């Protein structure tokens with residue numbers, strides 16, 4: 001979102017980062033932090049559960065989510081890359097994405113079915129896709145991660161994932177389309 005660093009947006013998300021989520025026809029508050037938003041969506045859309053029914057399954061899916069949202073994404077995001085500078089950026093992101101994807105692939109060896117956890121889409125799949133996109137964007141050889149690649153290919157055929165792709169958003173910068 002090109003306008004996300006505005007003072008107005010920062011009253012909603014003080015880091016100026018996306019996402020922020022506001023329910024249609026709601027006075028707010030707008031919700032921030034992607035995992036909190038995913039949990040909210042799971043709790044408010046019982047017809048589209050994003051977590052398994054059993055406690056063990058939920059813990060396993062949340063572990064997959066944390067691996068991406070808390071171990072991989074924070075060190076590979078734009079704010080960090082800008083700070084470390086152009087000369088070190090490529091080396092840094094290649095190191096941390098490969099380290100993270102190698103660990104994530106190990107987790108998937110134990111959990112994956114058609115999707116990240118068994119044969120139903122969970123919030124683990126919702127965080128996998130953007131990080132896979134990040135890997136492609138930064139020229140990581142994603143064929144080194146065959147389970148992630150297979151699941152990402154599978155999810156790319158799902159209409160809701162197609163509609164949510166960054167290049168389909170109205171404010172996607174032309175150079176990324």
Ligand SMILES: N[C@@H](CCC(=O)N[C@@H](CS)C(=O)NCC(=O)O)C(=O)O
Pocket residue numbers: 015016017018019032033034035069077078079
């Ligand atoms: N912990 C936050 C991280 C948000 C975040 O880093 N968003 C990225 C996009 S994935 C962003 O807006 N980066 C641009 C920036 O910080 O300038 C969350 O999960 O919502």
